[in-house]
Amino acid sequence: MKQAKIPIKFYNTLTRKKEIFVPIRSSQVKMYTCGPTVYWYQHIGNLRTYIFSDILRKVLEYNKYKVKQIINVTDVGHLTSDADEGEDKIEKAAKKEHKSAKEIANHYLDIFKDDLKKLNISSPKKYTKATEHIKEQIELKKKLERKEYTYKTSDGIYFNSKKFKNYGILARLNIKELKAGKRISLGEKKNKTDFALWKFSSPNEKRQQEWSSPWGIGFPGWHIECSAMSMKYLGNHFDIHTGGEDHIPIHHTNEIAQSEAATGKKFVNYWLHGAFLLYNKEKISKSKGGLYTISELKKLGYEPLVYRYMCLQTKYRKPLNFTLESLEAAKTSYERIKNKIIEIKKQTHKGNDLTKTYESQFAKAINNDLNMPQALQVFHSALDDFEFSPKFKLSLLKNFDSVLGLGIKDFKEEKTLIPEEIKKLVKEREALRKLKEFAQADILRQRILEKGYEVSDTQKGPKLTKKT
Numbered sequence: 001m002k003q004a005k006i007p008i009k010f011y012n013t014l015t016r017k018k019e020i021f022v023p024i025r026s027s028q029v030k031m032y033t034c035g036p037t038v039y040w041y042q043h044i045g046n047l048r049t050y051i052f053s054d055i056l057r058k059v060l061e062y063n064k065y066k067v068k069q070i071i072n073v074t075d076v077g078h079l080t081s082d083a084d085e086g087e088d089k090i091e092k093a094a095k096k097e098h099k100s101a102k103e104i105a106n107h108y109l110d111i112f113k114d115d116l117k118k119l120n121i122s123s124p125k126k127y128t129k130a131t132e133h134i135k136e137q138i139e140l141k142k143k144l145e146r147k148e149y150t151y152k153t154s155d156g157i158y159f160n161s162k163k164f165k166n167y168g169i170l171a172r173l174n175i176k177e178l179k180a181g182k183r184i185s186l187g188e189k190k191n192k193t194d195f196a197l198w199k200f201s202s203p204n205e206k207r208q209q210e211w212s213s214p215w216g217i218g219f220p221g222w223h224i225e226c227s228a229m230s231m232k233y234l235g236n237h238f239d240i241h242t243g244g245e246d247h248i249p250i251h252h253t254n255e256i257a258q259s260e261a262a263t264g265k266k267f268v269n270y271w272l273h274g275a276f277l278l279y280n281k282e283k284i285s286k287s288k289g290g291l292y293t294i295s296e297l298k299k300l301g302y303e304p305l306v307y308r309y310m311c312l313q314t315k316y317r318k319p320l321n322f323t324l325e326s327l328e329a330a331k332t333s334y335e336r337i338k339n340k341i342i343e344i345k346k347q348t349h350k351g352n353d354l355t356k357t358y359e360s361q362f363a364k365a366i367n368n369d370l371n372m373p374q375a376l377q378v379f380h381s382a383l384d385d386f387e388f389s390p391k392f393k394l395s396l397l398k399n400f401d402s403v404l405g406l407g408i409k410d411f412k413e414e415k416t417l418i419p420e421e422i423k424k425l426v427k428e429r430e431a432l433r434k435l436k437e438f439a440q441a442d443i444l445r446q447r448i449l450e451k452g453y454e455v456s457d458t459q460k461g462p463k464l465t466k467k468t
């Protein structure tokens, strides 16, 4: 087995403990990330969850593991209520936007992929669409049927959660309390926690996306897609499954039940969940609207990577309350990093090679359940360490950035367009200096400064820098 120097520890939702990570196969980690429901833009809350899974993946890669990651695309079957009721989100959006379900799904999927790129989130091995895996989902349902885990109601085929011994283990669901409660309507279901594997198309309404199956024309339930696709690409038993914390009580609970019922094996070893991004201290979902998109932040003057940087400042398991003030603070800090890196690229002085010291501090932080706030502290200490040789420092910071993803290799001095008015003032000041009218020249320097530019005198002539 390949042994990382500093063991990697993750908080496993399944055991509610921080555990040392041991992959099933020594050379490769298999990881499934619950992806977007593509009926609308992913907001910055959704994207916080993908930044978290990207960091997880990059930390594994930093530890020299090969990661096979799958992200699914929910383009059918996710209903407006998680309790198998309401309209299909994609069909509803298609009606509203007068487009086909496929057009809606492809449109929002393209924007999602674009947003991930802007946030320096690595592409998965494959994006898997639910509509392209209907056959696999039907096969899985047949297997569950053969093992007598299913039953039929007037609107679909359901999974009988009572038959699965460990149902609700991930969320520590108190099934007895749920049974007594009124929160979930039972309808024709045998148990409140049962869920749809296949829904029949309603005879009163023509759906755009429907398929024939051994049980009748209809469409798959949302949970079965993730079980079918993860097992197809990663095997019946794989290493890591991720998603937002809202998936714990229903979606992931149901994935475990149907996968383990079908195979008789443990489904996933490590379940990792990202906490929500809050707005005004409230949980905001995409269907409620309310959180910004990446493009909206850009219009307000915030680069996507400033948002990534802001997310790294909080541990992934802690809710993060979003405010434009904290984003502004992140922007100032990000700009400072950028200016410092540009400066280091030009430095030539000698110094000590402190790579090993900082490297081990960084590895300790990231391998400790992705402690990114601490990793950023190490990054800043190395950045500001004057004793550290600029050459070795730059190379180490670039290495750290393979995890942080702040894009430091692309930091360049921006060519700022100097306004004509400033150029004129600089010329006038030069003329005064030649005439040794230094007091007058200083007044002009002050005027230039007030307009946001600093002029310094070099051997090659005056040099202008824009103040940030």
Ligand code: AMP
Pocket: 034, 035, 036, 037, 038, 044, 045, 046, 047, 048, 049, 074, 243, 244, 245, 246, 247, 274, 275, 276, 277, 278, 283, 284, 285, 286
């Ligand atoms: P959806 O497109 O609604 O299926 O959600 C995509 C991902 O975003 C899922 O992993 C959700 O758990 C996650 N998510 C939804 N809302 C938020 C939020 N406010 N903060 C963080 N993650 C979220």
Ligand code: ZN
Pocket: 033, 034, 035, 072, 226, 251
């Ligand atoms: Zn899923």
